[in-house]
Amino acid sequence: MDTNNRYSVLLVDDEEDVIQIIVKKLDWEAMGLKIIGHAANGVEALELAEDLQPDIVMTDIKMPGLSGLDLIEKVRAAQLNTEFIILSGYGEFEFARTAMRYGVKHYLLKPSNETEITQVIVSCVETCKSKTASRVDSLLTLLFLTECHRKRFTASDT
Secondary structure (H helix, E strand, O other), rough: OOOOOOOEEEOOOHHHHHHHHHHHHHHHHHHEEEEEEOOOOOOHHHHHHHHHHOOOOEEEEOOOOOHHHHHHHHHHHHOOOOOOEEEEEEOOOOHHHHHOOOOEEEEOOOOOHHHHHHHHHHHHHHHHHHHHHHHHHHHHHHHHHHHHOOOOOOOHHO
């Protein structure tokens, strides 16, 4: 999330025209999102994901260098807190099953219309909000417990 409380998106597809259509067709700002980059292959996408740590990655599956599924696996292994959307021309069940194993909740087939993509993105934003709220709750709990612990030791010293 950036300083304007917008979640960040990385777009990954080896077809540049697909990325440009997605960028132009959707009202990213209205959804509370900012596109922070795009990549034409999985290798480039992994580097960007590690550097920029996007909240959401929308990726194709079959790309040169590193597939979308391999990208997801490596980002998960790096323990980045990223939601994934797969937008692919391949509707093979094995791809979907592998994606689900990696925690991907959204698998769209090309061509997908604006409404379908928007609905999936909004769902990812809600998941991101939920994760953020959970992290804030955890941090507040940790802060509270630390303060209680500090007060207990301060009181026992006197």
